[in-house]
Amino acid sequence: MRVSAIVLSLAAGAVLAQPLATGPAVRYDGYKVVRVTIDTEEQLQSVLALGADQWTHEVRPGVPTDFMVAPDKLDALDATGLPYEIVNEDVQRAVDAENLRLRDGGVGRAWFDDFKNLTQINDYLDTLAAANPGLATVVDLGDSLQGRSIRGLRIANDAVGNSSCEPSILFNACQHAREWISPMVAMYAAEHLLAEYSTNPDIQSLIDHAEILIVPISNPDGYDYTWTNNRYWRKNRRANGGGSFGVDINRNWGYGWGNNNGSSGDPNSDVYRGTAPFSEPEIQRLRDWTLSRPNFAGDVDLHSYGQYVLWAWGYTSQPTSEAATFSSVGNQMKQAIKAVHNRTYTAGQCYTTLYPVSGGSIDWFWGDPGVINYTIELRGNDFVLPASEIIPNCEEVFPALVYYAEWSLDHYGPVSDFNHDGAVNTLDVLAFLNAWTIKDSSADINGDGTVNTLDVTAFLNAWTSGC
Numbered sequence: 001m002r003v004s005a006i007v008l009s010l011a012a013g014a015v016l017a018q019p020l021a022t023g024p025a026v027r028y029d030g031y032k033v034v035r036v037t038i039d040t041e042e043q044l045q046s047v048l049a050l051g052a053d054q055w056t057h058e059v060r061p062g063v064p065t066d067f068m069v070a071p072d073k074l075d076a077l078d079a080t081g082l083p084y085e086i087v088n089e090d091v092q093r094a095v096d097a098e099n100l101r102l103r104d105g106g107v108g109r110a111w112f113d114d115f116k117n118l119t120q121i122n123d124y125l126d127t128l129a130a131a132n133p134g135l136a137t138v139v140d141l142g143d144s145l146q147g148r149s150i151r152g153l154r155i156a157n158d159a160v161g162n163s164s165c166e167p168s169i170l171f172n173a174c175q176h177a178r179e180w181i182s183p184m185v186a187m188y189a190a191e192h193l194l195a196e197y198s199t200n201p202d203i204q205s206l207i208d209h210a211e212i213l214i215v216p217i218s219n220p221d222g223y224d225y226t227w228t229n230n231r232y233w234r235k236n237r238r239a240n241g242g243g244s245f246g247v248d249i250n251r252n253w254g255y256g257w258g259n260n261n262g263s264s265g266d267p268n269s270d271v272y273r274g275t276a277p278f279s280e281p282e283i284q285r286l287r288d289w290t291l292s293r294p295n296f297a298g299d300v301d302l303h304s305y306g307q308y309v310l311w312a313w314g315y316t317s318q319p320t321s322e323a324a325t326f327s328s329v330g331n332q333m334k335q336a337i338k339a340v341h342n343r344t345y346t347a348g349q350c351y352t353t354l355y356p357v358s359g360g361s362i363d364w365f366w367g368d369p370g371v372i373n374y375t376i377e378l379r380g381n382d383f384v385l386p387a388s389e390i391i392p393n394c395e396e397v398f399p400a401l402v403y404y405a406e407w408s409l410d411h412y413g414p415v416s417d418f419n420h421d422g423a424v425n426t427l428d429v430l431a432f433l434n435a436w437t438i439k440d441s442s443a444d445i446n447g448d449g450t451v452n453t454l455d456v457t458a459f460l461n462a463w464t465s466g467c
């Protein structure tokens with residue numbers, strides 16, 4: 001019955017909403033996950049030289065790093081003399097179990113009970129937009145390399161405030177195709193921002209006074225490929241020549257691009273940075289939307305796995321000029337996560353906390369538009385995650401995203417809302433005049449370093465327009 005139903009739907013030209021029954025064609029039978037303690041760069045290179053796929057990112061003395069290795073490479077790993085333990089004897093088992101489960105429709109009945117493919121995610125974006133007129137619209141940012149739409153849900157109430165100057169905040173996920181938990185967390189944020197609009201005054205104020213764009217799948221070609229061909233594919237599907245495919249689009253952003261410490265010039269590498277900054281259309285779409293906004297205010301980029309809250313810089317160990325702000329907001333996000341299910345995420349600068357990343361979005365959003373922004377590494381010990389982890393992971397990260405968005409609105413929001421109460425009214429004029437009288441730096445509206453009558457003019461102009 002199942003086979004004939006598939007044949008019939010193909011004959012009718014329908015697109016299959018579920019993965020093919022055979023599962024991803026590339027198999028990892030007998031592949032192991034080994035936990036290796038690495039102390040030096042040379043030792044890391046000796047493991048990578050075996051073709052090992054580095055799964056956990058952190059590499060530092062005394063902290064074990066997980067790699068996936070082919071079964072015929074174990075002897076060579078033994079020969080390195082590095083101590084290791086096997087933590088997964090057969091990677092394919094979990095992939096097969098996941099595929100069998102999803103082929104039969106997944107566990108549970110609710111949308112967040114199991115992982116969703118590209119078609120299902122796009123359909124749910126449409127559903128959320130249709131159910132929330134006036135608050136949500138689907139935005140098509142443009143096509144991927146292979147012509148798939150990169151879509152987001154824009155959440156804003158344009159009937160309140162002056163939308164021409166409201167802060168714009170981006171939440172994007174799944175730059176790395178195999179990190180399936182990340183679009184689920186992004187979709188949960190979309191659903192819950194909308195669901196709580198009428199009951200949670202803080203979320204209502206956020207949606208009234210900011211614009212939030214949620215892009216669950218930044219890399220649709222790669223994501224689709226993980227469902228059909230190779231569950232552990234990470235990059236996009238660029239043909240690099242010589243039989244090599246894929247650019248790591250989170251090594252292709254145009255700030256700090258090209259550094260061999262944190263990316264690779266080898267097209268076969270999983271962290272291949274591409275031939276030039278912004279050579280890849282997927283991140284051109286995210287960049288162009290960002291630069292098109294009159295008041296772009298922030299980004300959170302969702303990845304897996306390892307439970308981290310990370311900030312710039314990724315390409316250098318030097319701290320940014322705003323290191324204290326990054327740390328303060330990032331640690332608040334960490335606390336917001338912990339308060340839900342008591343999970344501890346590690347917060348810190350990307351380069352020194354996790355590892356060097358060159359050409360990552362984390363550096364571009366600070367280096368170019370100049371906004372405080374974060375990368376969150378979600379739950380897991382594998383990119384294949386039990387479905388039972390989805391909802392708890394979504395639940396714990398959502399308050400951190402809300403906290404971040406509220407902070408960004410407060411920090412980058414309209415000058416006219418001087419007292420930050422979410423409304424523009426005469427109380428803001430009084431608050432401004434009080435600050436101006438005592439020459440408080442917050443009254444330096446035109447940013448020229450002094451508080452004088454020019455700032456009164458600048459404030460009243462902003463107040464009149466609601467900007």
Ligand SMILES: [Zn+2]
Pocket residue numbers: 175176179303304
């Ligand atoms: Zn990632």
